[in-house]
Amino acid sequence: MAIRIAVDAMGGDNAPEAVVAGAIRAISQAEHALEIVLVGPEDTLNEVVAAQEDAADLPLMIQHAPEVIGMGEAPTAAVKSKRRSSIHIGLTAHKRGDVGAFVSAGNTGAIMAASLFLLGRIEGVLRPSVPNIYPTIKGECVALDAGTNVDCKPEHLVQFARMGSIYSRRIFGNTKPTVGLLNIGEEPGKGNEQVKAAFNLLDDTDGIHFVGNVEGREVMHHAVDVVVCDGFVGNVMLKFGEGLVTAYPIMVKQELAKMDASPEAQKAIKEVITAVTKRCHYEEYGGTPLLGVGGNVLIGHGSSSPRAFERLILAAAAVAAEDLAETITDVFVA
């Protein structure tokens, strides 16, 4: 059976063109049959789809949603007032079971507010969480929270560990995902009050493979499959990494200017640095699921390109195929 995904065609800085282009790429790249429902103003989307070659033969549907929630709008107010927005209509289609997942690169706050409003929290989940995926030297490391929950209690971190483990197992195939608590030292007893309390709780939690504290240094070396932290620390780390990855090619250029490299060597350097930069770019993951809500919702980056939408939609297809929200429900409600 085909997997069907609803895509917010109006979400992101480059919508709807980049969304439609990404959707077409995703269909051609998908391992299994993939059907895509583009959600947005019918007339606009018909035009954009018609402008794409060969789109007529693809499993690409349009679901009319006349309203759009802008990137800068106050989330709660927008969610309350615009009931016919692409975010509402897409989430409602998922709630009805018409599609296996909903993805959007639109206003993150609005996606989260609307998801909570329409799909609710999974019973037992205190705080839904958005993870980040680090492209380590040995595969993917899931770190959460990545910025959704800036003030966390120890019990929130424990739930992040459980949800992150399910995500790592189901989507990245780690049969026994190891969990580390992000800390400033490896020994138990290290850290601030929050992580000291979280360490003890994690240590007492069944059903996860907690291996202890992990330092920031170890994240990119894949010391563990799942890293838990509060959203403030997680967001600083994520963005510091983004900044270092974009600073690195500039430092390479600065150091190269002091050296005497041939044009051919310079070309090779540029090529390999571009490859590493690309590997570390969010585009390659497209986006991550909002874990803990009662459905499969994936959030993409606001400035997503066609490539990023392609990856986001394929990630959503994987999440829908595993019905990640249902698996989390099984674990939390049990």
Added chain:
Amino acid sequence: MAIRIAVDAMGGDNAPEAVVAGAIRAISQAEHALEIVLVGPEDTLNEVVAAQEDAADLPLMIQHAPEVIGMGEAPTAAVKSKRRSSIHIGLTAHKRGDVGAFVSAGNTGAIMAASLFLLGRIEGVLRPSVPNIYPTIKGECVALDAGTNVDCKPEHLVQFARMGSIYSRRIFGNTKPTVGLLNIGEEPGKGNEQVKAAFNLLDDTDGIHFVGNVEGREVMHHAVDVVVCDGFVGNVMLKFGEGLVTAYPIMVKQELAKMDASPEAQKAIKEVITAVTKRCHYEEYGGTPLLGVGGNVLIGHGSSSPRAFERLILAAAAVAAEDLAETITDVFVA
């Protein structure tokens, strides 16, 4: 007049050989006349110095200290029981005014405890702080706290901003250092409870150039001269950066394996990556001052090499030349 520095000859994993070698290198590299007092067991040090060529002609003195505080010892207990340790004797020499600064790559907790015990806190300083220096694409960025103070109140962050500004101005020559508050968004009102309160306090503080929130992404691009954060976040960021810098060459190798580069190009790639790695390595800074104690104390990395000791001692000479502790006293007591 020569600047005289006391160096803990027994501090660090490679002591005393690496310390003595680094001291000799520092003397030859120093801009101004530099005298070094090596602190440690006389007999051991005489032997190590004698083994170095030409050391007899250098301004290198030995101050006897029969006890050594090990890297793994509990700081408070060691500081209480070992009053004739190299850390005690060196700090006491600084307190007496015999030397302009004391440096050690030994047990960090013991250096801090002994500094507080022997030199005290500067009046008005709530929490001494160790910064980290980021080698950005446009010069040095001072970020503090780097791990000393894991649970901070907003008023601590304000003091870090003031001390970091003095450090940036005196040592890195930024006449009007800009200060940013590390946060998860640029807009005022972003962040957790701690940084929201700190934002308002920083905004009301005279004598610093507070420019608002700064995201992790901006640190390596040198958005500001001074970044303030609590020591938990600062330590995670610092170590994540260290990990990414060491993961990067591995990713380069992995990507290179997929490419078809000539031996000459591969050599050039290796050379430029080594240069960037070196630039980002702590060795290049050697260590940083413990800001807020009543003296010029610099702490080095435990695994310091001769090169790292050279840089650490030169950094100490710069701090002593400016009498950084006295400048902080002027500002805080005024």
